[in-house]
Amino acid sequence: MQVTQRLRWAGFKWRAVLQLLLGRETAALAVFDAMLREFPGDAHAMASRAHVLAQLGRPDEALAAHRALVESWPGVGAHWFNLGYLLEAREDHAGAEAAFRRATELSPELDRAWYGLGLVLIRFGRLDEAIDALKRNTKLQPMSPYGWYQLARVHANRQEPEEARKIIRHLQRFEPKVAAQLERETGIAVSRGG
Template sequence: MPRRAILLLSLSCLALAGPVAAAETFGLGGDQASLAARPQGEWVRQARALERRADWLGLLAWGQDWARVDAKNPLAWFVQGRALGEQGRYDEAIAAYRRNLRLAPGDVQARNNLGNAWRDSGRPREAMHAYRAAVEIDPDYIQAWRNLGLTFYLMKGEAGVAQALQKLQAIDPQLADVWRALAVQYSVTGDERVAREAIRVWRGLSKARQARLFDVIFDKS
């Protein structure tokens, strides 16, 4: 199974089932040889199962075992970041996602989750930088756009959102329309059709025009 299978973990969908004892269910731990003998597919399948059960302690132990035998696998660190974030251990989650991203810089889901950890630890500006990096790599990753808009609102409030839109309107009305759709309409309604149309327009803009939008929302203009 390819490393990109991490996207199949469906991390945006949280299971409602209660936790189970992962050590009993999956046999966590063991000697180095038995751990190393596990195929990639088994590591991924068990991580999914633990996540579905919301067994964050079990998922963390599973990710730690995975990293013991394959420290260069970004999925092992992603799993730990996911589990740590759900336990409110944000600094450790941030460290795990950073390790993930050193190994797989293009992993937009890890960048989005890193942003969540920054945001939930009370550092929204760092969170916005993580979301920005995700959408610059993959503009179609709409969850990061939504998080970027919501975090911008968290920092600036309604007045700040209105001020940014006014500034964009004066600089480039099309940018104002895109940001309004992504940061206001989509963030509030969750209507993916709104986001998809805005992203279609966004993809047609030059890199320089795209950069102007980020300059405004990051107070660089």
């Protein structure tokens, strides 16, 4: 890209950012549309446009935009994660699983994709696979309570109270409210510090 093209591209990007900061999503969408007319297939513009469509509550258009994005840029894990997220929201669990799996293949460090995959696998009742996915999530994001919470719930549902208890103890160290919630929901009591 030549210098003048880079400047034009940056101008579009910053105009869209300004519109978003002002809460003017429709105006930002128009900027991304103009950006794509000048820079067809630009990954940033395509991803941003898809995101804004989702923010505007236009799920069919957002989904179509995300599908076009992964078709144009199939090697980017984050794009597959976002597609999976939208599919999961539409309760297309099989589609979401495929998208999350692709995201984890392309970007094994993408903790959110492992979490999304874990949730989908829980819905399907494939708990062994869900445990594996959630363990990957918690390894990548050890201080986030979400993966730990789901992991403890799976162990409790599988009648593995000692595994759930270990997780509750772990959460007591940095997320005591989540640990207390798990104790209430699972009926698995854990003494503080023990």
